[in-house]
Amino acid sequence: MVTMTAGQRRSAEQAAYDAFLATCPAREVLGVISDKWTGLVVVALLPGPRRYSELRREIAGVSQKMLTQTLRSLERDGMVTRTVTAGVPVRVDYELTPLGERLGGVLRAVKAFAEANIAEITAARAAYDARADD
């Protein structure tokens, strides 16, 4: 029996799956993780567990429906665990799994890219729109 380390197994899977192919399951997963709300929620959970109300405050403007839906999808995908503590009111905590932490590292870079390149993108848009108006 050939035993692979987790790293070797991931490399082998990476070679086997290709999101450029419409029929590859990686295409669907890429669609789920390439989502603005997924990124914001996962990055907000990177420092540690958060209650639902804390997430709603930190991610300004997220609707209750969108936050609930995003958290449920992340839980189903094995990125987040949900812990309910009895009490009045009931307390619900969300925490990244090791898989979710790895996703958080990747999506933190996407968020940082947006924040770091605003000026350049805004200037490019203004120039493009000015050309289009000619």
Place this chain on the structure above:
Amino acid sequence: MVTMTAGQRRSAEQAAYDAFLATCPAREVLGVISDKWTGLVVVALLPGPRRYSELRREIAGVSQKMLTQTLRSLERDGMVTRTVTAGVPVRVDYELTPLGERLGGVLRAVKAFAEANIAEITAARAAYDARADD
């Protein structure tokens, strides 16, 4: 006059913009770059310029409408340049700008994450759905 390097300017901007805030322009930009098709197109352009028809072939299943819309948005945001060469038929090439190349590096990691973690995500989904059926 204080002169900053491009890197220092980006760090200063990164500190000034915060996609967690609903009113921050970084939130809107994050929405644009957190898109499955944006990721696939930018990563497909990383090796070098591609013609429109080559992109359609490489990104299997992308509709003409979606590819055209994604390329136009990337051009407007300063990530991609579009070069038209006269001839029959007209030849149109797309190429990443330096900004687009940096975005490509970030989004390649998102695509690689999806491809490398399919097995773990699929197993998590099956377990979640089995619990939900109880």
